[in-house]
Amino acid sequence: MSSFLYRLGRAMARGRVVVVAVWLVVLAVAGGGALVFSQGTDDTFAIPGSESQDALDYLGRVFPQVSGTSAQLVVVVPEGQSVDVPATRAAVADAVARIGGLDQVASVLSPFDAGVHGAVSGDQRAAIVTVQLKVGLGVLAREVANVGTRSRMILA
The missing domain is CATH 1.20.5 (Single alpha-helices involved in coiled-coils or other helix-helix interfaces)
Incomplete structure (x- = not known):
């Protein structure tokens, strides 16, 4: 060898x-x-004829408001501060209202809404705003990026 x-x-x-x-x-x-x-990538997942796909299609017809993509916006305050203060609550409420007014958004949950539990971190420095979109993420990639940028500006 x-x-x-x-x-x-x-x-x-x-x-x-x-x-x-x-x-x-x-x-x-x-x-x-x-x-x-090369054909690029495809992020749609479907297995026609499978029970799981039939269930997802059924849920999309019965509950169209949740058939889209969801997103989570994280609100973080500097070290030593808390998200649970009136100024931050007001900024989050304003961001939630603005985001909720967008055409592509089905619903927005503030971390401070009644019935929302576990959306604020234990050290009170971070909170999660949950956004439910009406259509898939592939359609909204640019719009979601713009919403995130505007939200950072609103909360800054």
């Missing part, structure tokens, strides 16, 4: 220009193939 590897290494060293050229051709063919045959 060692004599074979020696001969192979020696041949590669003698013809190094050819070896480099062959590797460049291989890389070019692989890159070209990736460009020609």
Whole structure:
């Protein structure tokens, strides 16, 4: 085996220009193939005919308000402060109202709403605002990013 590897290494060293050229051709063919045959990614999940898919389709028809995507916005205050103070509560309420007024939003839950439990961290520095969207995330990627940016500006 060692004599074979020696001969192979020696041949590669003698013809190094050819070896480099062959590797460049291989890389070019692989890159070209990736460009020609790539189809991107698809984040939709469906298994037609399965019981799980039938159940999801049924829930989408019966409860259309929850058939979209949900998102969580995290509100964090600086060290030593609490989210459970009137100023922060007012800012969160304003953000919830603005987000709830968007066309793509089905519902928004404030961490301070009655009946919402566990949405504020134990150290009172963070809270979670839950947003239920009307359509899938693929449709709303840019809009959701803009909502997050505006929410950060509102809460700042």
